[in-house]
Amino acid sequence: MDSLIAELLLLRKRVGNWVLLGFWLFMAILFSYLLPYYAYTSDLNFHGRGVGAVLLIALLPQNLVANITNSFPFFGGTMVLIMGALAMGSEYNWGTLTPAFTQRAGRLKVFFAKMLALAIALVPFVLLVFLLAFLASVSISWREGQPIELPPLWDLLRALAAGWFLLAVWAAFGVFLAVLSRGTALAIGLGIIYGLVIEGIISSFGRQIDLLKQISTVLLRTNGYSLISSLGVTLPSEAGPGGFSGDSVSGTQAALVLAGCLIVFIAISAAVIRRRDVTGAS
Amino acid sequence: MAVDGLSMKVKRGEVYGFVGPNGSGKTTTLRMLLGLVRPTSGDCEMLGEAPGSPEALARIGALVETPAFYPYLSGRDNLRVLARHAGVSYNRIEPVLAEVDLTRRADYRFKSYSLGMKQRLGMAAALLKDPELLILDEPTNGLDPAGMAEMRDLIRNLGHGERTVLLSSHLMGELEQICDRIGVVKEGRIIKEGTLDELRRGERLKLRAEPVSGAIELLEKLEGVGKVDTGDGGNLMIEVDPSRAAEINRVLVEAGIQVSELCVVKLSLESVFLSLTEEAEPLG
Known part of the structure; x- marks a missing residue:
């Protein structure tokens, strides 16, 4: 518990984490509400979806879950990957593992306290984005004279849980990369390239090449999109960095694969932390 | 191999100087004693416990190489983090800040500290647990002459009574003034060990x-x-x-x-x- 409080203090006092949270909220609301609503009010053909009632309906409160959850596997994942990589990688950059590991707590206790603190820190990432999305959708409803209907509570709770789970996997991935690379720069670089480029390429070519199709079924974004699609979310099918052009898997399979990834990331990181010599700042 | 068959005993209550040329294995030895680096063979005990065990670490305070802290936190918050990891009450923070004369700058961010202030914060962190054994690796690095004199006095005072100090340094004058006994290390082995008079004999x-x-x-x-x-x-x-x-x-x-x-x-x-x-x- 003591180490958890220490790690929460570290996360809370780091300005970079608040910047990531703000950027994530801005990106999610911008792409899920502001731009689509601008397209609707400007009568633009927004990404080929068409305009009019269909576009407006997606922005109303009853479609809150379907509209905002799409942001989690892409923007959200990338943001918290950076947060995870910063939280762990900075310890190597600053050499702060030495004082942390020479207190009473021990290596694994410090590491798991950090993981738990990250998991707790992800809660506002989920709650605030849903809160802002709710406010945006209510504002649009009110402005367009539409009735305000809330999504079913169970759907909302499932979406909150799925969103947190997706972010947890990506944050653990950031920690994993930081532990392996003993720093932040390479971890963030590799993580972003993986999330934005490699997964997209594999998913795209998976339509033509069977092997890549098989590989894509264990990738983070494929399973992330598959998980939220099982909540009734329509996946973004456009090409581009945030688009998803691969085949989705079942919700259960996605949840299992993501849970497996989470366990593997944490287990390997913990094993490396436990065994590897701790030298000075890198 | 950084350390090879190194053998030394540090007596309770003494200030032991650990001296050797660059690359002779001093810091590696200290890291091994703290459980940060694992020896490929052999064993050692720290206060009768395995190095790096919570039981041993609870009784040891350490400042190894340059002081490493979170740059975005204040000196006081950095000590809070370490106090939590050590299971030590926050009540210890003010006394150790006062002991190293850092109280007035304790709320400034660590990244704004001079090298001397960083060293003093490192010393405060080492003292948080009120340890039986202090391991100090080049504690006067970067200090101005007045700061070095203050640090020497502090270490000398800390070495009185039951507390043991294991001090690694390049500065012979510093060791001469502080240490009860000295071990000279070369190529990972102790080549001479004794009191100052014993070493200077001849x-x-x-x-x-x-x-x-x-x-x-x-x-x-x-x-x-x-x-x-x-x-x-x-x-x-x-x-x-x-x-x-x-x-x-x-x-x-x-x-x-x-x-x-x-x-x-x-x-x-x-x-x-x-x-x-x-x-x-x-x-x-």
Whole structure:
């Protein structure tokens, strides 16, 4: 518990984490509400979806879950990957593992306290984005004279849980990369390239090449999109960095694969932390 | 191999100086004692416990290499983080800040600290647990002369009573003033260990004579005379029992060598260190 409080203090006092949270909220609301609503009010053909009632309906409160959850596997994942990589990688950059590991707590206790603190820190990432999305959708409803209907509570709770789970996997991935690379720069670089480029390429070519199709079924974004699609979310099918052009898997399979990834990331990181010599700042 | 068969014992309540050239394995040894680096073979105990075990760490305070803290946190918050990891009450923070004279700057961010302030915060962190054993690796690095003097006084005071201090440093003057015993390490092994007096034993004779080559030739033939070194300004440093000064003077004069100066020289720790690390083969 003591180490958890220490790690929460570290996360809370780091300005970079608040910047990531703000950027994530801005990106999610911008792409899920502001731009689509601008397209609707400007009568633009927004990404080929068409305009009019269909576009407006997606922005109303009853479609809150379907509209905002799409942001989690892409923007959200990338943001918290950076947060995870910063939280762990900075310890190597600053050499702060030495004082942390020479207190009473021990290596694994410090590491798991950090993981738990990250998991707790992800809660506002989920709650605030849903809160802002709710406010945006209510504002649009009110402005367009539409009735305000809330999504079913169970759907909302499932979406909150799925969103947190997706972010947890990506944050653990950031920690994993930081532990392996003993720093932040390479971890963030590799993580972003993986999330934005490699997964997209594999998913795209998976339509033509069977092997890549098989590989894509264990990738983070494929399973992330598959998980939220099982909540009734329509996946973004456009090409581009945030688009998803691969085949989705079942919700259960996605949840299992993501849970497996989470366990593997944490287990390997913990094993490396436990065994590897701790030298000075890198 | 950074450390090879190194063996040392540090007695309770003493200030033990750990000295050696760069790359001799000092920091690696200290990291092993703290459980940060694992030896490939052999074993060691810290206060009767395994290195790096919570039981041992609870009784040890350490400052290894440069002080490492979170740059975006204040000095006080950095100590709060470490106090939590150590399971120590926040009540310890103010006394240790006062002890290293950092109270007034404790709310400034660590990244704004001077090197001297960083060292003092490192020392405060090492003292948080009120440890039985303090391990300090180059604690005066980056300090100005006044800061070094303050740090020396602090370490000397900390070494009084039951607390043991294991101090690694390059600064011989510093060690000479603080330490009860010293271990000299070279190539990962202790080559000499003892009190300051024991290490400095073997006073030498300083000789100025003409012709120098004739004096050296003659001295090297004398029984009981060890190494004859040519020092600065044509001085000769002779490894010999100082009580034989009169005898050596007589021999030289009888051989027609003009002796203009002959005196006993007490070795500094620095000269002992240099002669040991330049020549000696590691023990055991």
